[in-house]
Amino acid sequence: MAATTFEMDGSVMEGGGQILRLSAALSCIHGTSIKINKIRAGRSTPGLRPQHLTGLELVRDMSEGSLEGAVISSSEIALSPGQLKGGSHIADTQTAGSVTLLMQVALPCCLFSQNPSQLQLKGGTNAEMAPQIDYTLKVFKPIVERFGVNMDCDLRMRGYYPKGGGEVVLRVNPIKELNPINMTERGNITKIYGRAFVAGVLPFKLAKDMSAAAVRTIRKEIKDLYINIQSLQEKDQACGNGNGIIIIAESSTGCIFAGSSLGKKGVYADKVGIEAAEMLLRNIRHNGCVDEFLQDQLIVYMALAKGVSRMRTGPVTLHTQTAIHVAEQLTKAKFLIRKAEDENANNDTHIIECQGAGMENPSL
Numbered sequence: 001m002a003a004t005t006f007e008m009d010g011s012v013m014e015g016g017g018q019i020l021r022l023s024a025a026l027s028c029i030h031g032t033s034i035k036i037n038k039i040r041a042g043r044s045t046p047g048l049r050p051q052h053l054t055g056l057e058l059v060r061d062m063s064e065g066s067l068e069g070a071v072i073s074s075s076e077i078a079l080s081p082g083q084l085k086g087g088s089h090i091a092d093t094q095t096a097g098s099v100t101l102l103m104q105v106a107l108p109c110c111l112f113s114q115n116p117s118q119l120q121l122k123g124g125t126n127a128e129m130a131p132q133i134d135y136t137l138k139v140f141k142p143i144v145e146r147f148g149v150n151m152d153c154d155l156r157m158r159g160y161y162p163k164g165g166g167e168v169v170l171r172v173n174p175i176k177e178l179n180p181i182n183m184t185e186r187g188n189i190t191k192i193y194g195r196a197f198v199a200g201v202l203p204f205k206l207a208k209d210m211s212a213a214a215v216r217t218i219r220k221e222i223k224d225l226y227i228n229i230q231s232l233q234e235k236d237q238a239c240g241n242g243n244g245i246i247i248i249a250e251s252s253t254g255c256i257f258a259g260s261s262l263g264k265k266g267v268y269a270d271k272v273g274i275e276a277a278e279m280l281l282r283n284i285r286h287n288g289c290v291d292e293f294l295q296d297q298l299i300v301y302m303a304l305a306k307g308v309s310r311m312r313t314g315p316v317t318l319h320t321q322t323a324i325h326v327a328e329q330l331t332k333a334k335f336l337i338r339k340a341e342d343e344n345a346n347n348d349t350h351i352i353e354c355q356g357a358g359m360e361n362p363s364l
């Protein structure tokens with residue numbers, strides 16, 4: 001058992017589930033006990049929701065640790081991790097709680113485990129306010145692999161709100177240390193593609209309408225690229241009913257951005273498509289190398305890497321500032337945010353630089 005217990009205020013800054021995931025992961029990696037209080041204090045349903053609880057239980061099991069206060073709605077937990085050994089684990093939110101957010105807490109732990117990990121994660125694969133699984137596979141994965149991460153993610157079943165029922169199997173090899181990354185050259189947008197989907201009883205027309213509206217919206221600003229958004233009817237690969245869209249853009253220098261949206265009752269399919277397209281355009285306009293979501297998702301890897309990482313971004317989000325706040329408290333990483341001042345920068349372009357803590361896997 002570690003000698004000191006770190007206390008983390010879960011209500012600061014963004015004040016959401018991210019503080020919990022990041023603090024728990026870093027606590028397991030360092031083998032340091034942590035107490036997190038005022039969990040999600042500012043949210044309309046404060047305390048632990050199924051996704052947060054399942055994520056905490058997963059890393060407790062992965063680290064052979066102990067966990068107190070971990071029940072639904074709890075606003076205070078204490079985690080005392082043991083050793084991260086790797087191996088097979090199952091985590092099931094039993095709801096549409098996002099499997100990609102389970103990955104957010106678990107992946108850093110897998111990297112600093114003794115052995116390879118295999119995680120069977122069940123819940124929602126395309127949930128609101130979380131990366132769609134397609135985002136994790138097509139945007140997050142290729143970029144996080146630049147840190148040296150070796151992961152494989154097998155999407156076995158898609159699951160939607162409210163039932164969930166989705167399943168992914170994540171396999172990760174441990175790593176001695178993470179390389180720093182340098183993503184500062186945006187280049188030109190060379191490719192735009194995506195998927196517009198319906199599942200369950202929803203009519204295929206919704207997929208076509210989302211796709212057509214998204215293409216129309218992007219065309220107003222980007223005229224010289226073929227935009228390939230496939231319309232798809234998911235049959236036996238999906239549990240429950242759902243519709244949504246994700247559009248991905250790639251640049252000549254290997255940057256990847258996305259805009260996405262999910263259908264909701266009473267919202268026209270066109271509107272869903274337009275929302276995703278506008279999100280993508282907004283994330284292309286700022287001339288950064290990552291979109292507004294990848295920004296915060298990369299912070300923990302920058303913090304743990306050995307050496308200086310640099311990431312060119314648009315406006316720095318509150319999620320990113322919060323991730324930096326947590327990472328600086330729980331690691332020796334130091335971040336610096338400055339405005340980009342080169343000829344391609346605009347008022348929104350920033351550079352986030354990090355002197356990483358150089359975490360080493362003690363088992364390798």
Ligand SMILES: Nc1ncnc2c1ncn2[C@@H]1O[C@H](COP(=O)(O)OP(=O)(O)OP(=O)(O)O)[C@@H](O)[C@H]1O
Binds near residue numbers: 018043129292293319
């Ligand atoms: N459309 C999206 N595409 C990709 N990633 C997303 C998208 N929307 C949200 N995310 C990511 O999902 C995470 C959400 O974190 P957040 O703390 O808000 O979630 P949470 O656990 O649901 O907590 P809370 O309900 O308290 O907000 C962030 O990493 C964010 O970047």
